[in-house]
Amino acid sequence: MTGELSIDADRDRPEALPTAAGRDDLHSGRLYWPTRSGPVRMTPTIPTPAALDVLVLGAGITGAFVAHALARTGLRVGILDARGVGRGSTPASTALILYELDTPLTELCLRIGSIAASEAYLASWRALGDMQRLVAGLDDDADLIARPSVNLAVRRRDMRRLKAEAKARSELGIAVEVLGQRELRERFGISRPGALLSADAFEIDPLRLTVALLRSALRAGAALLPRGSVDTSALVESARPFRLRLAGGGEVTARHVVIATGYETPDEFAQVARRVQLRSTYVVATEPLAGDPWPQRALLWDTGDPYLYARTTSDGRVLVGGGDEVFTAAGPRDALIRTKSHQLLDQLCDLAPGIEPRPAFEWAGTFGQTEDGLPWIGRHRNWPDVHFALGYGGNGITFSLIAAQIISHGIAGAADAREDLFGFDR
Ligand SMILES: Cc1cc2nc3c(=O)[nH]c(=O)nc-3n(C[C@H](O)[C@H](O)[C@H](O)COP(=O)(O)OP(=O)(O)OC[C@H]3O[C@@H](n4cnc5c(N)ncnc54)[C@H](O)[C@@H]3O)c2cc1C
Incomplete structure (x- = not known):
């Protein structure tokens, strides 16, 4: 058999899989990762x-x-x-x-x-x-x-939970650090009531x-x-x-x-x-930015519901995601891509005020959660x-x-x- 591994997922549109729930496809918009890698072809040696x-x-x-x-x-x-x-x-x-x-x-x-x-x-x-x-x-x-993970408190009252969380995890031998408002600003340049910092992430x-x-x-x-x-x-x-x-x-x-x-x-x-429970979530990848948008290019996510999350890429972009909605049907999900993209970029600017992000890729995807x-x-x-x-x-x-x-x-x-x-x- 000659098999091919292609990771050029934009080359031909993925087939929709009809399902009992009537979903059509898992994502729409323009994805970032497939543009990073060219097509990869492989030939398995066995029939x-x-x-x-x-x-x-x-x-x-x-x-x-x-x-x-x-x-x-x-x-x-x-x-x-x-x-x-x-x-x-x-x-x-x-x-x-x-x-x-x-x-x-x-x-x-x-x-x-x-x-x-x-x-x-x-x-x-x-x-x-x-x-x-x-x-x-x-x-x-x-x-x-490897990157630090920074779980940002959205509201002042979230700090009490984050402190209890740090204590519970440290009792398991998992080291996490609680950052107060000033420390968070000094170390990561982010204005939030505080955060939980973990070194174990990538x-x-x-x-x-x-x-x-x-x-x-x-x-x-x-x-x-x-x-x-x-x-x-x-x-x-x-x-x-x-x-x-x-x-x-x-x-x-x-x-x-x-x-x-x-x-x-x-x-x-x-x-x-x-x-x-399936829902829809939204992501924007920015154009490459000059320099680091925040210290250590930490992985950021917050205590909001739905939560906002952001990371950088090796070619200097920021990926920012969130804005989850409870539906998965492609029509309403896709109609919101532009609006969600604007909202995510606004939230990103609020998080890292020194940057001027311009959207390069915007997409929506199905996402699953358990209770x-x-x-x-x-x-x-x-x-x-x-x-x-x-x-x-x-x-x-x-x-x-x-x-x-x-x-x-x-x-x-x-x-x-x-x-x-x-x-x-x-
Ligand atoms: C926007 C977004 C952001 C996310 N962010 C993160 C994150 O930051 N960190 C993290 O850990 N996770 C994240 N996730 C979740 C993570 O990406 C998924 O858990 C993971 O990609 C799921 O991989 P999978 O292989 O299980 O599913 P898929 O990648 O969907 O692969 C399943 C494959 O099965 C095939 N298939 C389906 N039905 C059949 C069938 N009947 N027969 C044959 N083939 C079939 C499909 O074609 C598909 O290729 C995110 C997800 C989304 C959508």
Whole structure:
């Protein structure tokens, strides 16, 4: 088989995947990341396998982490994507890599108990180190750069929560610093009532990382199947191995299937899809700016709801995102891109008054959140050989790595306590 990994996602429009919810596409507007990397072509050396140990559905960053982890264990792994590599939500991401979950530790303790909440935070924190080590072993560092994360208080009263949060995290051995108003202005030039500063964070190019992971997986023997879909109805039937008809003709069999389909859970798993709330979010990438827009090019996000977040890129732009809306239909979502872009740039100017940002890329994307801010990872008791890797939330990419670890342990028959934290029986 001759396969191609193209990361030039603007070259041809991604296909819309019809779903039960009637969504059409995951993003619109002009994305930034696909313009950074030219098309990458690869030729897998093995023929399309008819018999797989694992079929990974979805070739975004989650499918890439999963395929990379599994292929290195010697399993026969196939990767299939209905649109092609890196054409889902991944190229729309701002890719701030944080361990800090959407739900603060103090709040998560109240929701799920302090032991589980602490373990969830520690799992996420450790995943950052794992990701840095993993990326160091790839043939492309995907522009991974360590940055401080600064969680800005929007209102004075948020400081009380941030202080309690710092205390709770430091009791777990996770170092964070509380910055008061003056210290925040002196160290980061930002006027807000205060902030929580964490040294453990980094930025990446999500599309380059996806491609580097897949390249490594293919080198380890994984096969990239031609772009297309499979008839997923076979996944809820009892016969094993799964016999999956490919939309383009032919069939593959697989002992296990990994659902790494991002915000588009196949219709057969409606009860899983119901556990996520989809919304729309907006991002602007500015024209390159002269100099650093704020000290240390920190990753910024605030305590607002929805929260505002910003980072820089290696070519000197600022990516600023937020303005979430509760709908996902493309019509109303896309109609708001200009308005949201203006609002985001105004908010950026307020944050970093010394800069004069001009928009270069503006886009809208679907985004998924869970009630407790945790992902859905692992097997569901109804479908024991189907493994879900649904890393929802603002740090979905951190969850993608955790999903890859849990699923590869699960398929190898090794216990992973994190499945209790992030799985369907929690
Ligand atoms: C605007 C925005 C900003 C974000 N910012 C951050 C951030 O700063 N930090 C962070 O960690 N996360 C962030 N996220 C979240 C993060 O980007 C996502 O969690 C991550 O990209 C999801 O990757 P994925 O591989 O699971 O999904 P996707 O990239 O969507 O990949 C899933 C793939 O599955 C394919 N597919 C779907 N259904 C099928 C099927 N039935 N058969 C075959 N293929 C199928 C799709 O074509 C798609 O390519 C952000 C997301 C958005 C939209």
